[in-house]
Amino acid sequence: MANEQKGRSTTCILSLPTEVLSEVLARVASCSSTDLFRAKLCCKLFYEVSEADNIYHRVSMDKFEIVPWSKNDQVSRFLKKCRESKNPEALYRKGVVDYFTDKHEDSALECLEEAAISGHADAAYALGIIYIFLGGDELKRKGMRLLSGLKKSRILYAKQFHPRHNLRALLRMIWVKNPLFLKPTPICCAMTHERKTSSWPMDADDVEEESTCEACACDEEIGAICAALPYR
Numbered sequence: 001m002a003n004e005q006k007g008r009s010t011t012c013i014l015s016l017p018t019e020v021l022s023e024v025l026a027r028v029a030s031c032s033s034t035d036l037f038r039a040k041l042c043c044k045l046f047y048e049v050s051e052a053d054n055i056y057h058r059v060s061m062d063k064f065e066i067v068p069w070s071k072n073d074q075v076s077r078f079l080k081k082c083r084e085s086k087n088p089e090a091l092y093r094k095g096v097v098d099y100f101t102d103k104h105e106d107s108a109l110e111c112l113e114e115a116a117i118s119g120h121a122d123a124a125y126a127l128g129i130i131y132i133f134l135g136g137d138e139l140k141r142k143g144m145r146l147l148s149g150l151k152k153s154r155i156l157y158a159k160q161f162h163p164r165h166n167l168r169a170l171l172r173m174i175w176v177k178n179p180l181f182l183k184p185t186p187i188c189c190a191m192t193h194e195r196k197t198s199s200w201p202m203d204a205d206d207v208e209e210e211s212t213c214e215a216c217a218c219d220e221e222i223g224a225i226c227a228a229l230p231y232r
């Protein structure tokens, strides 16, 4: 009986196919990086399975500071591996921080594009804002399309998932040094119709009254972001 029980419990772990164990650990990782690190300490098998790209791709960034107070090589290596595994939140953070602080602009844009392609709404929003600031007809249209797409999918108005709020919060944590954002505020709507002149929307509750003009709606987003820039 004792042997039978012992055999059953041993078989339980060993018989779990690697793909299943990997999916279990990926779900653990997506909820909490701390739980993932604890799981990795359990046994060699957990450790090895946790080293796969899909775990780094899905691990939650919640416990990591967006702008760390001090440099930690171990954390830096971990985050780099997350970005190499195309973790969308890790790419978004790196893209926004680097772009707005005027470091490695090209690779920062690549990070944001990669994250946006994988469906990361915050990254799509940040890209939309950047494209509009970069200007030129094509990029401006591209930026407006991104922001309008988010508006249509109602993502801009979802309270728990708010790209505008997240970008504003992130910008307040960093020194925005990119000269692009020192230029005059870009305008999307060139029409002469009455523009909405009320204060910029600050959170989901304030935007019940939507602009019917898509370009005006983009101008409102630009205004909301400019209001979060320290020197504006």
Ligand SMILES: [Zn+2]
Pocket (backbone or CB within 6 Å): 189, 190, 191, 193, 213, 214, 215, 216, 217
């Ligand atoms: Zn308009």
